[in-house]
Amino acid sequence: MKSKNVxxxxxxxxxxxxxxxxxxxxxxVVFNVLEAxxxxxxxxxxxLELRGEEDSVDSSIDYLMQEGVVVETLVDRIVRDDERCIHxxxxxxxxxxxxxxxxxxxxxxxxxxxxxxxxxxCKIACPVxxxxxxxxxxx
Amino acid sequence: xxxxxxxxxYEEINSKIREGKAVVVTAEEMPxxxxxxxxxxxxxxxxxxxxxxxxxxxxxGAFINIGHTRPRMKASKIWLNNVEAYGGxxxxxxxxxxxxxxxxxxxxxxHPGTFKYGGGHVIEDLIARKKIRLRAAGYGTDCYxxxxxxxxxxxxxxxxAIMFNPRNSYQNYNCAVNMxxxxxxxxxxxxxxxxxxASYSSAGQLSPLLNDPYYWTIxxxxxxxxxxxxxxxxxxGTQHAPECKRGRNGIPAEGGGTLAVVGNxxxxxxxxxxxxxxxxxxxxxxxxxxxxxxxLNRDLAFYTGRSDRDLVCPVVxxxxxxxxxTGTPLGxxxxxxxxxxxxxxxxxxxxxxxxxxxxxxxxIANTLKDWIMRGFTIGVxxxxxxxxxxxKNDETR
Ligand code: SF4
Ligand code: SF4
Numbered sequence: 377m378k379s380k381n382v383x384x385x386x387x388x389x390x391x392x393x394x395x396x397x398x399x400x401x402x403x404x405v406v407f408n409v410l411e412a413x414x415x416x417x418x419x420x421x422x423x424l425e426l427r428g429e430e431d432s433v434d435s436s437i438d439y440l441m442q443e444g445v446v447v448e449t450l451v452d453r454i455v456r457d458d459e460r461c462i463h464x465x466x467x468x469x470x471x472x473x474x475x476x477x478x479x480x481x482x483x484x485x486x487x488x489x490x491x492x493x494x495x496x497x498c499k500i501a502c503p504v505x506x507x508x509x510x511x512x513x514x515x
Numbered sequence: 516x517x518x519x520x521x522x523x524x525y526e527e528i529n530s531k532i533r534e535g536k537a538v539v540v541t542a543e544e545m546p547x548x549x550x551x552x553x554x555x556x557x558x559x560x561x562x563x564x565x566x567x568x569x570x571x572x573x574x575x576g577a578f579i580n581i582g583h584t585r586p587r588m589k590a591s592k593i594w595l596n597n598v599e600a601y602g603g604x605x606x607x608x609x610x611x612x613x614x615x616x617x618x619x620x621x622x623x624x625x626h627p628g629t630f631k632y633g634g635g636h637v638i639e640d641l642i643a644r645k646k647i648r649l650r651a652a653g654y655g656t657d658c659y660x661x662x663x664x665x666x667x668x669x670x671x672x673x674x675x676a677i678m679f680n681p682r683n684s685y686q687n688y689n690c691a692v693n694m695x696x697x698x699x700x701x702x703x704x705x706x707x708x709x710x711x712x713a714s715y716s717s718a719g720q721l722s723p724l725l726n727d728p729y730y731w732t733i734x735x736x737x738x739x740x741x742x743x744x745x746x747x748x749x750x751x752g753t754q755h756a757p758e759c760k761r762g763r764n765g766i767p768a769e770g771g772g773t774l775a776v777v778g779n780x781x782x783x784x785x786x787x788x789x790x791x792x793x794x795x796x797x798x799x800x801x802x803x804x805x806x807x808x809x810x811l812n813r814d815l816a817f818y819t820g821r822s823d824r825d826l827v828c829p830v831v832x833x834x835x836x837x838x839x840x841t842g843t844p845l846g847x848x849x850x851x852x853x854x855x856x857x858x859x860x861x862x863x864x865x866x867x868x869x870x871x872x873x874x875x876x877x878x879i880a881n882t883l884k885d886w887i888m889r890g891f892t893i894g895v896x897x898x899x900x901x902x903x904x905x906x907k908n909d910e911t912r
Contacts, residue, residue, distance in 0.1 A: 462569065462789060462801065462872045466704050469712045469868035478856060483873035500627075501705050503571065503791040503870075504801070 378430045381410065382437065383453065383494055383510055384422045385446040391420040395443055403436035404428055410493040411512040421512050423450070423494055450494045454509040456487045461506040470497040518904075519731040520812045528562045528809050529892040537562040539887045541880040542721050542808075542819055549820030554911075558816035563887055566723040567740070567805040567879030570716050570871025571702065571791055574682035574753060575800050576612040577638055577780055581649060582674040583607055588661035590651035594618065595637045597648065606659055607674075611637055613800035626795060627700040633798025636790030638678070641670040642742065643785035676780035678741065682752035684804050686724035686759075686771030687828055690715040690848055690858075692865065695834030700795025704870055706833055713830065713858060713867045718876035719823045719850030723806035724774070726819045728766045729905055730757070732809050734896025739776060740805030740883045743787040745891070746778025748806075751900040758903055762827060765909040766818070768847060769829050772900065776804065787879065803875060805883035809893045817911045823850035830860060 386393075391414070399405045405428035414420045426433050437447050463485045467476045475491035476498055478484070496511030531537040538561050540548060545564050549557045579600065581590065584607070593600045593609040597617045600609035615634040622628050640647060651664040670676055692713045693699050693706035704714045719725070727733050737748040752773030759771040787803035810816050829844035836842030845861070852858045853867050883891075 460789075463874040464570070464801075464872040465869040466714070467868075469707075469714060469866065470705055478869075480854070480856065483854070483869075483877075497705075500629075500794045503793055503799075504789045505631075505792065 377427060378433050379425060379427045380433055381423065381425050381450040381493060383448040383450055383512070384424060384440060385448070386420040386422070387444065388417055388419060390444050393443070395440060395445065396422075396424075398439070399426070399436045403432045403439065405432050405436045411495050413512050423512055448510050450492065454489060454492050454494050454498070454507060454511060457506045457508070460504055461485065462504060464503070466503055467498040467501045467507065470501045472497075520814070522558070522812045523562070523810065525809060525811075525893055525895045531562055532887055532890060532892050535888065535890070537887065539563045539565060539884045541877070541884055542566045542726050543877060543880065545819045546720065546822035549816060554813050554817050554820065557820060558810055558813040561810050561816065563893065564726060564808045564810060564819040565805060565880045565883040565887065566726050566808065567721050567803070567876040567883065568684060568718040568723060568871060569787070569803040569875035569879060570718070570801060571793075571799050572680060572683045572802045573614050573702070573799045575638075575678070575680035575802055576610055576634060577676055577678045579609050579611060579676050580674040581607045581609070581651070581668075582672070584661055584664050586661045587659045588651065588664055589653045589656055589659035590664065591654060592652045594650040595647050596632065596640070597650075598632070598634050598637050600634075602651075613638065614798050616798050623795060629794060630792045630796070630798045633790065633792070635798055635800030638780070638800060639785060639788050639790040641676060642780055642783045642788055644669050644671065670781055677777065678746070678780045678783070679749065679775070679777045680802065681775050682754055682773045683776050683802055684723050684752070684774045684806075685717070686722070686728070686773070687767045687769060687826070688715070688717045689769070689831040689844075690828050690853060690867070691831055691833045691837075692845070693834040694832040694836075699834060700793070701833050702793050702796045702799070703833055704868065705794065708834070710860075710863065710865055713853075713860070713865045714870050715828065715850075715853045715867060716870040717828065717850070718871055718873055719826050719854065720821065721873070721876045721880055723804060724772050725766060725821075725826055727808050727815065728761070728818055730772060730900040730902045731815065732811060732896065733774070733806060734899045736894050736897035737806065738891070738894035739807075740803070740879055740886070741776055741778035741783070742803050743784025744778050744782035746776055747894060748774050748896070749777040750775040755901060757901055761906065763908070763910050764821065764825060765906055765911070766821065766826060768827050769844070787875070803879050805879040807883060807887060807893055814911050823854055826850045828853075
């Protein structure tokens with residue numbers, strides 16, 4: 377079994393096309409919607425956790441890409457500029473999945489991108505612009 | 516200072532510093548020393564305690580002299596990277612304020628605005644020796660005929676760049692919550708409705724003025740660490756309030772004192788300053804300050820020996836009370852609780868997040884300790900900050 381978080385960007389031509397249900401039906405991939413945002417007449421963005429055999433997950437992603445969906449794998453997508461981060465902790469209050477949290481012994485802010493679901497909230501909360509990358513919100 | 520008991524003099528401490536024999540510890544290390552050796556023991560042992568803070572300090576800015584142009588110009592309006600600096604002073608002097616936003620910033624037109632670049636960023640970029648676009652306009656006089664000027668400069672092209680912050684280093688500060696029903700975007704960060712989170716911004720036990728609660732050793736002339744350079748305290752800061760609420764140990768339990776500080780920007784280190792953007796609120800700057808406290812008497816050993824357990828701050832509602840300027844604090848919490856990540860408050864468990872950087876505050880206190888061990892002497896305050904007499908019943912045991 378493998379689990380992968382992906383950001384899917386649907387342009388306006390395909391944003392109302394029923395594609396997602398086929399992941400389960402044809403590829404035997406379990407999906408979990410982590411975030412979704414629709415910008416009417418522009419595009420739709422969806423963050424999914426895909427779970428299944430490695431081959432199935434990969435071929436389901438190939439399928440989505442053939443249909444014109446832009447697929448971004450999220451591990452390593454949201455990044456922190458470690459030179460810029462001053463470990464204030466402001467981002468920790470908005471990160472719901474604890475990808476950003478404080479090590480209480482040092483009070484430093486740890487970033488675990490494996491846990492990140494690219495909601496983009498830390499980009500809004502960080503006062504010094506240390507967080508960047510593809511997220512559910514348009515940049 | 517008048518009325519302050521001096522059992523170990525500035526001269527004595529400074530000559531020890533010059534000889535490299537002074538015992539210097541940080542305000543984070545001091546509580547352990549007081550615990551193990553007692554207050555009297557700690558007083559005898561320790562000469563100086565260093566403090567530090569690194570956080571958003573809106574009342575900050577810099578006086579900049581751009582140098583005379585040829586022909587000369589009386590620059591009445593000046594922009595640095597399209598952020599206006601106040602030009603209503605001498606011909607080529609101006610003051611760039613940290614919260615000034617770039618011209619044509621959309622502000623909060625689409626709420627919450629992002630406030631990407633402002634005066635604080637200009638100051639950071641100058642200190643980082645980045646190129647800055649300078650633009651000036653004047654109306655022309657007989658002695659200053661030039662009306663327009665544009666150039667790309669770095670801090671090294673400026674005649675002077677002097678940071679002068681009218682209100683920094685708040686003695687203590689609020690813990691913010693939101694009792695309203697919608698998410699709010701404040702200078703205390705993003706606050707979720709119905710008290711779902713709490714934010715705080717003081718460095719607690721490392722915070723400079725919490726370690727000298729009655730300002731016995733800090734006054735105009737005190738030499739400090741300011742954004743990586745040696746600066747000094749210029750005066751008391753705006754909104755300085757020594758008559759604030761104090762705890763049984765005499766230490767402020769709310770805002771309290773503030774400092775006006777000054778330093779040469781050309782000597783500062785970009786590591787210890789950051790332009791800041793608070794979504795929905797505006798631009799600002801994060802400033803790093805460290806202040807040495809000479810341990811002149813045993814009471815100062817007591818104060819610097821307090822830890823986060825002994826320091827409290829008020830919990831204030833930023834949903835309704837703060838913006839309307841009404842209401843009273845909802846209660847008090849200690850910095851030890853705040854730093855644990857969770858507070859028990861009004862029967863609820865609330866997640867906390869800091870806004871000022873404790874790791875940076877620690878680094879500043881350690882850097883200042885290092886400076887002093889290598890000969891940075893203690894500045895004797897030349898005029899005292901306004902203060903109040905120590906409470907008769909203050910516990911200092
Ligand atoms: S984008 Fe930021 S806030 Fe959202 S999950 Fe990732 S780290 Fe947390
Ligand atoms: S808010 Fe920004 S600077 Fe502060 S800890 Fe998070 S990433 Fe670092």
